[in-house]
Amino acid sequence: MTSSNHRLRRTSAAAAILLSAAVACSPTDVTSATAVPTPPAQTAEYCQALHKELPEKVIEDAERRDVSPRSPLTAGWGDPAIVLRCGIDRPAEMDDPNANGVDVDGVSWMFQDRGEDGLRFVTTYREAYVELTVPASYHADAGILVKLAKPVERTIPKSLADPQF
Numbered sequence: 001m002t003s004s005n006h007r008l009r010r011t012s013a014a015a016a017i018l019l020s021a022a023v024a025c026s027p028t029d030v031t032s033a034t035a036v037p038t039p040p041a042q043t044a045e046y047c048q049a050l051h052k053e054l055p056e057k058v059i060e061d062a063e064r065r066d067v068s069p070r071s072p073l074t075a076g077w078g079d080p081a082i083v084l085r086c087g088i089d090r091p092a093e094m095d096d097p098n099a100n101g102v103d104v105d106g107v108s109w110m111f112q113d114r115g116e117d118g119l120r121f122v123t124t125y126r127e128a129y130v131e132l133t134v135p136a137s138y139h140a141d142a143g144i145l146v147k148l149a150k151p152v153e154r155t156i157p158k159s160l161a162d163p164q165f
Helices: 014-022 041-052 142-155
Strands: 057-059 062-065 074-077 082-086 100-104 107-113 119-124 130-134
Touching: 041 082, 041 142, 057 074, 057 142, 100 142, 107 142, 130 142
Parallel strands: none
Antiparallel strands: 057 062, 062 074, 074 082, 082 130, 100 107, 107 119, 119 130
16 A cells, blocks of 8 residues: 555545445344454454443444354354454455445545445554455444544554555
8 A cells, every 4th residue: 555556545524424325224144153353462462442432332232242253352242243343464455446434533444335234444554454344234434433533543653554465
């Protein structure tokens, strides 16, 4: 992400809201297990600190709950679960110069519309990658990212360049 070939195309938070509103409603299988990342030790420390700072709610009617298996590298809210995984590997999609991105309260996110599966957000320019998957049934809005921005900002240091380059 240090060269123009690796920059995310930025869109406004309003565009993210419009995109989310266009996502069709469909239930997500909440019985499947959440893959727990296996990051290096320093990254795991950042993620454990983030886990302690996560809010009890990210949107109305989506209270914090454990996902399976339980881990300080994962968290969930609501049913179907909005799932956060910290310490994931660098997504290959970040190499796409046309990837969509949004900045919310000082935290940059790459986002993907996954159709009936909802939205996927991944932090960029941080020492640890944080992934957030939001089922389509939530008609996600920027409020979720606003609720997560402060905890990410406080616990995961910025990186001027993608740490995987």
